[in-house]
Amino acid sequence: xxxxxxxxxxxxxxxxxxxxxxxxxxxxxxxxxxxxxxxxxxxxxxxxxxxxxxxxxxxxxxxxxxxxxxxxxxxxxxxxxxxxxxxxxxxxxxxxxxxxxxxxxxxxxxxxxxxxxxxxxxxxxxxxxxxxxxxxxxxxxxxxxxxxxxxxxxxxxxxxxxxxxxxxxxxxxxxxxxxxxxxxxxxxxxxxxxxxxxxxxxxxxxxxxxxxxxxxxxxxxxxx
Amino acid sequence: xxxxxxxxxxxxxxxxxxxxxxxxxxxxxxxxxxxxxxxxxxxxxxxxxxxxxxxxxxxxxxxxxxxxxxxxxxxxxxxxxxxxxxxxxxxxxxxxxxxxxxxxxxxxxxxxxxxxxxxxxxxxxxxxxxxxxxxxxxxxxxxxxxxxxxxxxxxxxxxxxxxxxxxxxxxxxxxxxxxxxxxxxxxxxxxxxxxxxxxxxxxxxxxxxxxxxxxxxxxxxxxxxxxxxxxxxxxxxxxxxxxxxxxxxxxxxxxxxxxxxxxxxxxxxxxxxxxxxxxxxxxxxxxxxxxxxxx
Numbered sequence: 001x002x003x004x005x006x007x008x009x010x011x012x013x014x015x016x017x018x019x020x021x022x023x024x025x026x027x028x029x030x031x032x033x034x035x036x037x038x039x040x041x042x043x044x045x046x047x048x049x050x051x052x053x054x055x056x057x058x059x060x061x062x063x064x065x066x067x068x069x070x071x072x073x074x075x076x077x078x079x080x081x082x083x084x085x086x087x088x089x090x091x092x093x094x095x096x097x098x099x100x101x102x103x104x105x106x107x108x109x110x111x112x113x114x115x116x117x118x119x120x121x122x123x124x125x126x127x128x129x130x131x132x133x134x135x136x137x138x139x140x141x142x143x144x145x146x147x148x149x150x151x152x153x154x155x156x157x158x159x160x161x162x163x164x165x166x167x168x169x170x171x172x173x174x175x176x177x178x179x180x181x182x183x184x185x186x187x188x189x190x191x192x193x194x195x196x197x198x199x200x201x202x203x204x205x206x207x208x209x210x211x212x213x214x215x216x217x218x219x220x221x222x223x224x
Numbered sequence: 225x226x227x228x229x230x231x232x233x234x235x236x237x238x239x240x241x242x243x244x245x246x247x248x249x250x251x252x253x254x255x256x257x258x259x260x261x262x263x264x265x266x267x268x269x270x271x272x273x274x275x276x277x278x279x280x281x282x283x284x285x286x287x288x289x290x291x292x293x294x295x296x297x298x299x300x301x302x303x304x305x306x307x308x309x310x311x312x313x314x315x316x317x318x319x320x321x322x323x324x325x326x327x328x329x330x331x332x333x334x335x336x337x338x339x340x341x342x343x344x345x346x347x348x349x350x351x352x353x354x355x356x357x358x359x360x361x362x363x364x365x366x367x368x369x370x371x372x373x374x375x376x377x378x379x380x381x382x383x384x385x386x387x388x389x390x391x392x393x394x395x396x397x398x399x400x401x402x403x404x405x406x407x408x409x410x411x412x413x414x415x416x417x418x419x420x421x422x423x424x425x426x427x428x429x430x431x432x433x434x435x436x437x438x439x440x441x442x443x444x445x446x447x448x449x450x451x452x453x454x455x456x457x458x459x460x461x462x463x464x465x466x467x468x469x470x471x472x473x474x475x476x477x478x479x480x481x482x483x484x485x486x487x488x489x490x491x492x493x494x495x496x497x498x499x500x501x502x503x504x505x506x507x508x509x510x511x512x513x514x515x516x517x518x519x
Binding site for chain 1: 225227228239422425426427428429430431432435
């Protein structure tokens with residue numbers, strides 16, 4: 001395996017409770033530093049691809065290799081370290097709505113047992129970069145959808161992960177906010193973070209020349 | 225991690241104050257019951273031991289006992305550790321005492337010839353434990369000694385009483401400890417269920433089991449420690465109230481002066497024990513939620 005290869009899906013087959021497989025024989029390699037759109041209709045398995053990488057779901061066949069290890073052969077106590085190296089932006093944000101943006105964004109650092117000074121420093125630096133300082137002390141439930149998405153992205157990026165997975169990050173957002181969100185991902189990618197965006201927003205895909213992978217008919221087609 | 229866990233625990237307690245408060249109340253009530261039982265038990269043991277220290281023995285002599293044998297018996301008894309107040313009661317005196325014991329009815333017995341009343345050597349001991357079998361056998365072996373009645377019977381009765389008390393005590397305390405464990409466990413479990421979504425997010429972001437557990441363990445410790453002090457306060461107040469409420473007379477004076485409250489060492493042991501119980505219960509409580517959100 002070359003050092004460039006960050007993620008490899010090898011001969012993946014996945015079905016739920018014996019139903020027709022949503023994938024068969026999926027093979028995909030994503031290199032370190034790439035920006036990838038993962039697209040397909042609803043139910044095509046975009047989120048499942050992410051869950052397989054996170055280790056929250058296991059494939060019926062095949063392997064998911066991350067760096068140099070098989071994600072699904074990791075002992076339970078090591079899976080948490082694996083997840084810490086990934087920044088995840090969930091479709092429903094998965095923010096703690098009763099807490100402030102500051103508390104939400106700092107969760108990955110708290111989990112990694114960072115000191116308060118370190119947390120404050122990284123948080124302020126990132127907030128400045130993403131232009132979200134004004135959101136830090138606001139309660140998440142008072143924020144708009146777009147603002148919540150910004151907080152979710154900040155949480156995914158605060159610990160400088162190797163890769164950020166974003167599940168439909170521009171869904172339900174207006175064009176202006178969608179573009180703002182996309183620009184943030186581009187900036188994070190420019191800093192060396194691999195970014196994979198699952199989306200069915202054709203407009204977004206067409207307007208940006210990035211590697212695009214289409215999930216269709218239980219298989220995978222690399223479009224661009 | 226610990227600082228984060230402390231602030232998380234404080235936040236949890238604030239957010240679920242009513243649940244935590246009711247947990248503290250129910251735990252306190254159980255601890256009050258345990259405490260009252262332990263205090264009563266401790267005082268019964270204490271007073272019984274003091275009674276033992278001062279216990280009286282009666283050596284009944286055979287009717288044909290010679291003066292020499294009587295003196296031998298007294299000499300042997302005197303040599304036993306802690307013996308004091310030896311008193312020889314002749315058979316004539318014993319018969320007289322017996323008659324007096326009948327009060328007004330003694331007139332009926334005055335014409336009866338009480339010839340077979342044995343002489344008695346009475347004595348007391350002042351030491352922590354009663355006469356042992358070796359010492360009793362030594363006295364019994366003296367020619368002219370019929371039997372030692374009072375001491376052995378009392379010893380057997382008190383030993384039986386202690387055995388039964390210990391059994392009931394261990395059973396009841398065990399039962400209450402189990403109920404305290406479940407009360408703390410359920411209280412913490414309710415708190416974890418309220419935070420299920422939050423715990424799930426932490427797990428997805430790579431939190432370890434102990435990162436999730438620690439705030440709830442601290443909450444369990446808080447419940448147990450707070451309940452401990454609440455229960456201790458109530459028990460102390462009740463103890464003082466009961467002691468103050470007992471009417472002083474010759475009989476109660478002794479009891480009041482013999483009763484004791486818990487010693488500092490005992491309170492420390494109970495305190496540490498409850499902290500351990502709080503930790504154990506919280507681990508039990510968090511096991512369910514961690515299993516549920518382990519993807």
